[in-house]
Amino acid sequence: MREEHETAQEKTRTVAKALDVLLCFSHSEPELSLTDISERLGIHKSTMHRLLGTLEAKRFVQRDPETGRYRLGTRLLELAFLVMEHNDLQQRARPHLYRLLEECQETVDLSVLDGNSVVYLEVIESPHRVKLAARPGQRLPVHSTASGKALLAFVPPYELERLLPAELTRYTESTLATREALIRDLEAARQQGFAVSFQEHEAGINAVAAPVLDMRGYPIAAVAVAGPAFRLTPERIKEIAPSVKATAEAIARDVGAVAL
Numbered sequence: 001m002r003e004e005h006e007t008a009q010e011k012t013r014t015v016a017k018a019l020d021v022l023l024c025f026s027h028s029e030p031e032l033s034l035t036d037i038s039e040r041l042g043i044h045k046s047t048m049h050r051l052l053g054t055l056e057a058k059r060f061v062q063r064d065p066e067t068g069r070y071r072l073g074t075r076l077l078e079l080a081f082l083v084m085e086h087n088d089l090q091q092r093a094r095p096h097l098y099r100l101l102e103e104c105q106e107t108v109d110l111s112v113l114d115g116n117s118v119v120y121l122e123v124i125e126s127p128h129r130v131k132l133a134a135r136p137g138q139r140l141p142v143h144s145t146a147s148g149k150a151l152l153a154f155v156p157p158y159e160l161e162r163l164l165p166a167e168l169t170r171y172t173e174s175t176l177a178t179r180e181a182l183i184r185d186l187e188a189a190r191q192q193g194f195a196v197s198f199q200e201h202e203a204g205i206n207a208v209a210a211p212v213l214d215m216r217g218y219p220i221a222a223v224a225v226a227g228p229a230f231r232l233t234p235e236r237i238k239e240i241a242p243s244v245k246a247t248a249e250a251i252a253r254d255v256g257a258v259a260l
Helices: 002-023 034-041 045-057 074-084 088-104 146-152 157-163 179-192 234-254
Strands: 061-063 070-072 107-114 117-124 139-141 195-198 205-213 219-228
Touching: 002 034, 002 045, 034 045, 045 061, 088 107, 088 117, 088 219, 088 234, 107 146, 117 146, 139 146, 146 179, 146 195, 146 205, 146 219, 179 195, 195 234, 205 234, 219 234
Parallel strands: none
Antiparallel strands: 061 070, 107 117, 107 219, 117 139, 195 205, 205 219
16 A cells, blocks of 8 residues: 555656656747756756656657757647637637628638747638638748748747748748848838738738737737738738737737737
């Protein structure tokens, strides 16, 4: 009986240690070495190595093969999506997204940042017969999409550096394929509070997006309007950009964040 009690206590301590490891990561320190975590938690390196190995096998952390440093893994994102299905962000965003759809009559979406991709949480299709084909769960690159650029424009510099590869994939003739050009575009997006994409990911598709910012000014999501370039012209985007930005701000207020 005593043995069983000690075994249960040991399991509880192991779970607590695993949670402490995950809590070591933050926006300011998204990547940590084994030594960093071991010293921070006061756990011997050999024990920490086994614990990180278990977390990595379950995809709660992932190890960079080049640097050997650890970051949070994709299993946490999967769990986050389970939460997001019922959390305030999507529930509170939905009525605002429908109002934006009613006003703009183009496809409206809500997305979040996942590494160097954006992932759609909500997609509300345009009533037009010719419209953007998108679906919840779809992933697109950050550097060639309005949503991605709206998110990148407001992440801290160290995170931006980590998210942007040395070479940017060119998807169309309009893709910003150099870091210098993209960073200039992100600076403009940060100044005006919204980002645009003129056929940068897919020929014939334009979009405008604004970030939903938390109380620290960190982008927790992006609201976008996207559609065919022949309807969503630069002039039309200029007209609706204030509404996209206002929608993002309204969602931020509803989830208890601070708007732009």
